[in-house]
Amino acid sequence: TIDTTDILIDVTGLDKNIVHSMLNILAYNFAEHGWIIEKVKIVTPNSIEYTPQEYGEKLNLDKNYVNMITGLNLNENEITYLLKKMRYNAEVKGNKIEVKIPPYRLDILHQIDLIEDVAIAYGFNKIIPELPNIFTIGHELHIYKVVRKVRDIMVGLGFQEVLNYIMTNKNILFEKMNKKIEKVVEVMNPKSIQYTVLRNSIIPGLLNFLSKNKHVEYPQKIFEIGEIVHIDNNEETRTKNYISLGFAITNFSLSLEEGLAVVYALFKNLGIHGFKLTPLKEEPSFIKGRVGKIVIDKINVGIIGEINPVVLKNFELENPTIVCEIDIEKIGKLFRSFYL
Known part of the structure; x- marks a missing residue:
């Protein structure tokens, strides 16, 4: 009161x-x-x-380190004054500055955090930008030029882009997809049962997205360009990230040819000719005889097929669904002219 x-x-x-x-x-x-x-x-x-x-922790701040990071030329007393402006208890001791951190500043973990506050107190607007004494030319990574072009083409084909988390769970990734559980990157101490592993395919996330949007009018045409993660013991981190394109079409009446038409239009706009569809005999997520590998120059670059009714039931989807996943990085390596 x-x-x-x-x-x-x-x-x-x-x-x-x-x-x-x-x-x-x-x-x-x-x-x-x-x-x-x-x-x-x-x-x-x-x-x-x-x-x-x-007061919380104590940190010793080095004047030379402050000046190296900020590009300024401050002495110990000036740094101390700036720290006090930011509500620190700071005192010069020898060639170091002893800083007592307020107990409510839980974000202060390292000298660099103190230096950031010194720069804020000094005023970013007072720091004069300087060009580095090295010759570099920055440019967009080639793969993202491909990604941008593919995104524009998919939007032009009438698809809506969606974004899913790279983290998912084995239930969505394998059980609902009617697949055997494979070895994937797992989180050691997950905070939620919804996010326990890193995805190795974009398709399950697209189907899960469709299951949450059954109220939206049909046909539904969505795509996602994102990272997937595979275990690779030859890498330093024992994992390798790939950038993939996945798209899904669902409608009251649908055939595999409609999905293939999208692949054909995509590749044609990218300047790719001569891709082949190699049938896959055993792929439990898809209807037998309606699934195949997308092959270019004898290199497998993706998969396309009609989803198995068992999988549709698992995701509570009511209509036929075509999905496709294409490795953007393999496409980029085969056709570097995309980058231009």
């Missing part, structure tokens, strides 16, 4: 450091509004503590 003069803040939790941090933030938030912070004495069998904390 308006007559309240004292408030006791009680914070509980399983992690002592987090509990102290949250208490500090709350207490100093009240202080910003004119309240006076009083400490509470906590007596335990092994120690006596006073909360909230007045």
